[in-house]
Amino acid sequence: MSNRRWKILDNSDAFIALPGGIGTLEEIFQIASWVQLNIHHKPIGLLNVDGFFNKLLSFLGQTREENFIPQSAR
Numbered sequence: 001m002s003n004r005r006w007k008i009l010d011n012s013d014a015f016i017a018l019p020g021g022i023g024t025l026e027e028i029f030q031i032a033s034w035v036q037l038n039i040h041h042k043p044i045g046l047l048n049v050d051g052f053f054n055k056l057l058s059f060l061g062q063t064r065e066e067n068f069i070p071q072s073a074r
Contacts, residue, residue: 009034014043019052036073 017028034040046053063069 005030009040012042014045016045016047018047019049025056032073036070 015028015031017024028044028046031040031044035044046057048054048057060069060073064071064073
């Protein structure tokens with residue numbers, strides 16, 4: 001992981017993502033994966049402006065239902 005991301009992790013109390021592109025999604029998923037790896041347990045939020053993240057949230061719900069990610073990953 002880059003030094004920049006370690007600094008972000010160390011200096012953050014929580015994470016929130018605004019609508020964005022591939023880079024935003026990559027960072028959201030990396031931060032979420034850190035929870036599963038017990039690197040942090042800080043809150044993660046999505047600012048769902050005009051339903052921007054609705055389809056992503058639906059997809060993540062499906063992965064939970066099919067046990068690809070734990071039920072606790074909400």
